[in-house]
Amino acid sequence: MPVADYATYCEMLDRARTNRFAYPAINVTSLTTANAVLKGLAESRSDGIIQVSTGGGAFASGSAVKDMALGAISIAEHVHRAAARYPIYVALHTDHCQADKLDTYVLPLVAETERRRAAGFPNLFNSHMFDGSALPLDENLDLAVKLLERFAKSELILEIEAGVVGGEEDGVRAEANAKLYTTPEDTLEVARRLNGIGARYLLAATFGNVHGVYKPGSVKLKPSILKECQDAVAGTFGEAARFHLVFHGGSGSELHEIHEALDYGVVKMNIDTDTQYAFTRSIVRHMFMHYDGVLKVDGEVGDKKAYDPRTYLALAEGAMAERVKRAVAELRGTGTTLFKG
Numbered sequence: 001m002p003v004a005d006y007a008t009y010c011e012m013l014d015r016a017r018t019n020r021f022a023y024p025a026i027n028v029t030s031l032t033t034a035n036a037v038l039k040g041l042a043e044s045r046s047d048g049i050i051q052v053s054t055g056g057g058a059f060a061s062g063s064a065v066k067d068m069a070l071g072a073i074s075i076a077e078h079v080h081r082a083a084a085r086y087p088i089y090v091a092l093h094t095d096h097c098q099a100d101k102l103d104t105y106v107l108p109l110v111a112e113t114e115r116r117r118a119a120g121f122p123n124l125f126n127s128h129m130f131d132g133s134a135l136p137l138d139e140n141l142d143l144a145v146k147l148l149e150r151f152a153k154s155e156l157i158l159e160i161e162a163g164v165v166g167g168e169e170d171g172v173r174a175e176a177n178a179k180l181y182t183t184p185e186d187t188l189e190v191a192r193r194l195n196g197i198g199a200r201y202l203l204a205a206t207f208g209n210v211h212g213v214y215k216p217g218s219v220k221l222k223p224s225i226l227k228e229c230q231d232a233v234a235g236t237f238g239e240a241a242r243f244h245l246v247f248h249g250g251s252g253s254e255l256h257e258i259h260e261a262l263d264y265g266v267v268k269m270n271i272d273t274d275t276q277y278a279f280t281r282s283i284v285r286h287m288f289m290h291y292d293g294v295l296k297v298d299g300e301v302g303d304k305k306a307y308d309p310r311t312y313l314a315l316a317e318g319a320m321a322e323r324v325k326r327a328v329a330e331l332r333g334t335g336t337t338l339f340k341g
């Protein structure tokens, strides 16, 4: 199917919350990793989300260009074309964008969608994250309000973050004393500021989650915080105000904690570290197994088939697709596609 349109994406998110499953939102940086996600989702008969980070966009644009928005557009255009060959829906999203990068990342991408819509073409991306979690909450929400008002005109969905996800992503490290647990008061303020605008948003609330990989047990998650936030918002603004939550930094989490988070309204779970490892692991295996082929050892000529990048990148695509399938299964999403083939 082509990339999900606004109505389909909304239906995806609502169905996930009602049925207590979540979509993996997988970071991609290249055609190969994007294709891996499409393959994994299709084999799981699950819809999903492909996302591009600022660093991923810069990488995709080429090391001589390093234009975050350009690389994100290139990946999105590929996905728009390639997704049409798969029997599932995929949504396109951009990951963490701090306030100082809005002008060079999210806003050029929004402008690109606005241009496309004016010309009668579909949105480039379905949703964008603005990460104002490093700012005081009122400044974070001042910027979120402005963005959401603009997004509303183009059927774009905004993801915001209240509280800080620990660890490191794309070279941005959270402060050691960062606020790792969102409070119900914070999320009530989010609802108070954003719910009247008439556009949809996703909320990355933090409950001890940490970016990057940690050994099982070293991440102290408190999913019950999500329940407290949902209960507070439903109690104050009514059932319809319940959030669609996003889970960042889930690597190393116990499955029962992930499932508890799904029970409390997490509909999108970001995955990067685990798929990065799956991708690289398969390449390492190839290099070790075909050492004499990928290298020209002792005056020999190596094995062209072994060192052709397609050989190991195809293995990596397959390995990453398998990891995507595992993520879908863990998020209770297998077989849930909206696509009627």
Ligand SMILES: [Zn+2]
Binding pocket: 096, 165, 169, 211, 248, 249, 270
């Ligand atoms: Zn994140």
